[in-house]
Amino acid sequence: MRRGIIYGIFWKKFSYMKFIEPKIHGFIDYMAGIILIAAPSVFSFDNAAEALIPASVGIIQITYSLFTRYEFGFFYGISMRKHLMLDMIGGTVLVTASWIFGFASEIWQDLYAAWCF
Numbered sequence: 001m002r003r004g005i006i007y008g009i010f011w012k013k014f015s016y017m018k019f020i021e022p023k024i025h026g027f028i029d030y031m032a033g034i035i036l037i038a039a040p041s042v043f044s045f046d047n048a049a050e051a052l053i054p055a056s057v058g059i060i061q062i063t064y065s066l067f068t069r070y071e072f073g074f075f076y077g078i079s080m081r082k083h084l085m086l087d088m089i090g091g092t093v094l095v096t097a098s099w100i101f102g103f104a105s106e107i108w109q110d111l112y113a114a115w116c117f
Contacts, residue, residue: 022071039058
C-alpha cells in the first residue's frame with residue numbers, strides 16, 4: 001500500500017532508537033509537560049502567545065502521553081514511534097514559535113527553558 005512522500009520521509013526512514021528506556025521516557029514526558037504548563041507563570045511571560053504556546057504544548061504532551069503504549073500510558077492508543085514523532089513536532093513548535101509569532105527579542109527565556117529539558 002502506497003502512503004506517499006510524507007510517509008516515506010517521516011515514518012519509513014524514522015528508526016526507533018532506544019536512547020532511554022520507555023519507563024524513564026514516560027516519567028520525563030509528564031514532568032516536561034508540567035514544567036511547560038508552569039513556565040509562563042515562572043518566567044512571567046508578557047505576551048499572550050508567549051504564555052499560550054508552552055502551556056498548550058505541555059497539555060498536548062501530557063494528553064498524548066496518556067494514550068501511548070508504554071508503562072506510563074493509560075489508554076494504549078498510539079505507538080511509541082508515533083509518540084516520538086509528536087515529541088519532535090512539539091519541540092519544533094517550541095523552538096520556532098518565538099520567530100513565527102514575533103517575540104524573538106525575548107528569546108533568552110525560551111532558550112533557557114529549552115536548555116533545561
